[in-house]
Amino acid sequence: MTDGCGAPAQTASLPATVDLANEAVIQGTVVRGDDAVPGAYARLLDATGEFTGEVVTSDEGIFRFFAAPGDWTVRVLAPGGVSIDSTVTAQVGEIANLQVAI
Template sequence: MTQGCAAPEQTAHLPATVDLSNEAVIQGTVTRDGAPVCSAYARLLDSTGEFTAEVVTGDEGVFRFFAADGDWTVRVLAAGGVSVDNTVTAKTGEVAGLEVAI
């Protein structure tokens, strides 16, 4: 199944086919009052604020991006006009984790 921009369904576990030694991963969970938020949009913006990618959170509220090393902003958009920005640094060989409470 795909969601948004043909991205694969977002799940909490990194797919077994991902070789983390060659990837920089930005992954997070969107929650509201402690419960996962599905169907929120997570947008990846580069260090200049330019839009790079977008995925829709799955049933577990999870989003994931594979990014180049460096500083990024993840903007989460949800029902009710909610917009939350978080900055994160991606580094090859690591999963940069975010917990986004809206």
Template sequence: MCGAKAGGPDASTIKPGETTIQGQVTRGGEPVTGYVRLLDATGEFTAEVPTSATGQFRFYAAEGTWTVRALVP
């Protein structure tokens, strides 16, 4: 369960049992910069990463149930 820098490391580094959670934060179709938080199945904070200039983010986490929350202006 960890966060990665904006955009995240290369997907070829994923290990068995890990899950990739990725996406893009947009508003009105335009990318938004800010932060994205990863919360576990109980709603507890696990990790946070900044979005890239294109609004993209990526987390590598253990398999399970996760919630992603965007924190943007």
């Protein structure tokens, strides 16, 4: 059966099937004060601002993308008209971590 292109559940740690040596990972947590924000939308935009992917944050407020090396923008959307952009650089074999406060 073909797997869909939908985003998988955003787990706290990197899935065991993923070999970090081959991936350029961008991940982060969405917080409001000291609390994680589940159910926010994280959109990955490439260096030209083009949409590349979107995930919904987990119960721990986590989002994660498997990108290509380079500069990216993560746009976080949440109820109340929240839209916050953060820039990040991804490299193969590394996890680029973000914390987004809304």
